[in-house]
Amino acid sequence: MRPLLPLALHLWRRRIGSLALGILLSVLVLGAGIALLGLSGWFITAAGAAGLAGAGLIFDVFRPSAGVRFLALGRAATRYGERLATHDATLKVLADLRVDLLHAMLRRPVRQLMALRGSEQLQQVTADVDALDGLALRLLMPFGAAIAVLSLSGVMMWFMVGSATTTWILTSFLVGTLLSFLVTARRARRPSRLAHRAMWALRMRLIDLLRGQIDLVLSGRLEETRGKVLAAGARLQAAQALLDKIDRWAAFLIGTATTLAATGVLVLAGRAALEGEIAPQFVALGLFATLALTELAIPLARGLSELGKMTDAAGRLQPMLAADQPEEPQQGHARPQVAEAGAPALRFRSVTQQIGDRLLFGNLSFDVASGETVALIAASGAGKSTLLDLAAGLIPCRSGDILLHGIASDKWPETERFSQIGYLTQRTSLFAGSIADNLRIGCPDATTDDLLRVIETVGLGNVLCGRAGLSTRLAEAGRGLSGGESRRLALARLLLRKPGVLLLDEVTEGLDEPMAQHVLAGIRTTLPQAAILLAAHRPAEIEFADRIVQLV
């Protein structure tokens, strides 16, 4: 329960009006239902008594029967309003939750985001959000409405049926609900978590098996690995069966509480009627109204059955939403006002980097001046990408200094730093939308001419010619372009921002020699003043550089 409450508060603070309206209308619907049955019961019994007493002609039939009709029609109309109000509230929160989550996730450290990209873990996050969709509709609103309806009908019955009967009804109902609530809250979270983990294991093991099927067949491990996948499935079903058992007990307790309440009415009010303390029709009223309370119980039981799942999901989501922290200590520095005059665009001063005990590069010092191109050369895995990450401030520089326009790179606030530095990482991604959308994401003010020019620079003009030009649509994850084309579009997106420092990792990957030369020349023409540092992999890139830095 603990993580669920703050999350509910967080979500509903802004939507308190919608929530209140939903609860209010639910109360009206439930109240009308109880009144309808209660009044009908009273009416029939009273009519029966009047008929037997021969007073049938003077009995006022019109007011009660009009009441019955009014309640029946009013209930149906209110029900419509209630469904609209509660779903409106739910849809609002459904959207809020996703917007908040996206906001919080986007602020995580860039390296963390890179590791998460395209992973199954992201699927998991959305699954957790889905689990919480029913929070308002099935838990908050029914509970709120149940409390209000119980108190209201309690007050009414106190006067009509008697204090002892009312106390009995309320006590048995409260005890039953509370018991089943406790059973669920205490017992359901662990199996919910187990079920979640087993489901995760089932998914991941099956994906792992399918992707590595050939290797498993060849190693004679397919049969055994299949067993592990199925074992996760068995654990899942065991946890689900346990959860189902808890749900059934909770529903049984709530249902029995209602029966117990009604039995109390029969005994207590029945005895009072025998002794002439109340008229028999009020026994009927009390009984029928109590039976109508079942309407409260069913949604409560259904909501409780999701309590474990929601609490578990909230336990994972709440920290994500709460840890809405920017990447690095901002140290309160605004944009460095004046860059040091005459300082190179990018300077490395005795930079040393290790992975574990292994030295990637040590005591590295070099400058990249504006208008200059420097190529980094090293065997694969020797730290070229790490050096570029350091320059972009994605990983902290533990030993030595990296200066951007003479000021330590990590002193720059992130937005300012990334306005200065354009970084084409090893893996870039596009998104569903038009080519123009993808280009303008980094530069919303770019004109169509700007876009066309940069498209030519990276040699994509011909590619788009045969299609719908800038309005060519890309599918999910930017599918619709080849690997090399996607890379060049990502490069174009970067060039459009006219950064002063350009960090390029495997910029000509997937391009043939003439296209590679065309693209490299285009970069320099577009940004004549930029300081370019590139991780070089092939001759065209090395030739393009003014200077070479060898990593050892």
Place this chain on the structure above:
Amino acid sequence: MRPAYGMSLTASLLVLPQAYAVALLLGSLVEGGGTLRLVLTCAAIFLLLGIARQAAEQMSGRLAFRAGQAVIHDLRTGLIDRQIRQNPLDRNRSASAQLATLAGPGLDQLLAWFFRYRLAALRVSVIPLIILVVLLPISWTTTIILLVSGPLIPLFMALIGFAARDASEKQLAETLSLNSEVLEWLNTAPDLRLLTATDRVAATFAGTATRLRAKTFSVLKIAFLSSSVLELFAAIGVAMVAVYVGFSLLGTFHIGAWGKVLSVTEGVFILLMAPEFFQPLRDLAGAWHDKANAATIADTLDRMEWASASAILGDGRKCAAMPGPVTIAATDLVLARAGQQRLNFPDFFITAGERIALVGPSGSGKTTLLSLIAGLQVPSSGCITVCGHDLSDETADAWRRRLAYVGQTPHLFQASLRANIGLADPVPDATRVAQAIIDARTSEVLAALPRADQTRLGERGAGVSGGEARRLTLARAFYARADILLADEPTANLDDATAIAIIDTLNELSRRGTTMIIATHDPRLIAHMHRSIMLGSAP
């Protein structure tokens, strides 16, 4: 399911005697002649039947849940078994993430269909009818009122189905499209940060979410209107019954009770039965989307069944290696697949220690031939003889104990590096893994990993580059002490240094007498081979 059905009907039918006990009690209070003894007896009957009813209802749900789980277990096992034995090179194969979603949360959606929808559907077809039959001898008017207000059950069902399907589909669609948009942005997140576009994207997304919500809401308005009709009919039905019974008891009129006067007991009983008549319908309306979900899942399963391709030979279990000196012979091999080019392979005979290059233009079947030799798919005609045995379901597993395979995109499992290299054993021998790493000249890959050979690889573990992954799978071959290596373009798309390192490693394997069959374009690699088999030239 049968006990669950019986239990569920019993639970619903227990309402009848329960209601009668209450009616008797109230009747005696009104008509006089009630005693405390009668009150207590009726109350006790009401309580006991009530508890029994609750218990029966929950038990029927539980039984249905268990039955559902058993069916899902079978479906899941069947689905997984078919998928993992499918020809891995089949192009029609579904994406593994999609399959995992179907096998996991997808199949679980059938549960609610079992324990909610099917029980509700059963009650709808039985309970209202029984209530009508029971009420008929007491008052035919009531029967008619109920028949008129809840009669056109099929019409009701159509209404419910239409409304509920629309509403739930709409909400589902909204959730899905919001989710996929969240995923899309999260997958682009690092780029968005580098382009300082996060705030803009968050604002745009908030706008999209609001627009989608408004659109969904307008559809829900209509959907709820039609489902409110059900509620309205039920409410009017109950109200009419109440008013009719009231007037009858007053003596205002005496129609509908077969010429008798309706007693208070009968009146109360009728009134208690009226809502029970509509309850199954309302239950079914609440469970309708369970059916829609189940139908979607069943469709997906069906489609997959149709698309399922050929299976591998054998079932990939551990067994003793096939004895005898290495020979591989192929005669008249042909592979014809619907929608793909027919492949004819030349006959060949390969003996122990040979180094063979498979060459030929792309599409000539190099990868396919390797997979045929490994028993990963079955030829349409012709046969492969290995170590003197026909390659078949019976011999394939034993044959594969002697093989190692390096594919174009090797997979590293979500496990430690040690488990990945020692894949041939459930519990790999640490010393042999260390030796295999040295033999495959991958020590520097190991050195770059934070926890050496205990480092977890795969999605949640450390990343290694494509070239490194290929070298690690070569280390697998050293560990397995395979005497035949099948490799598919082991040097393609690698920088020179890595390609040369791989050729070195292959030479080292060859020095140990390993027979090699390597599909390749690379002249440097072909130069190290004894001879080439040319594909794509056979008629």
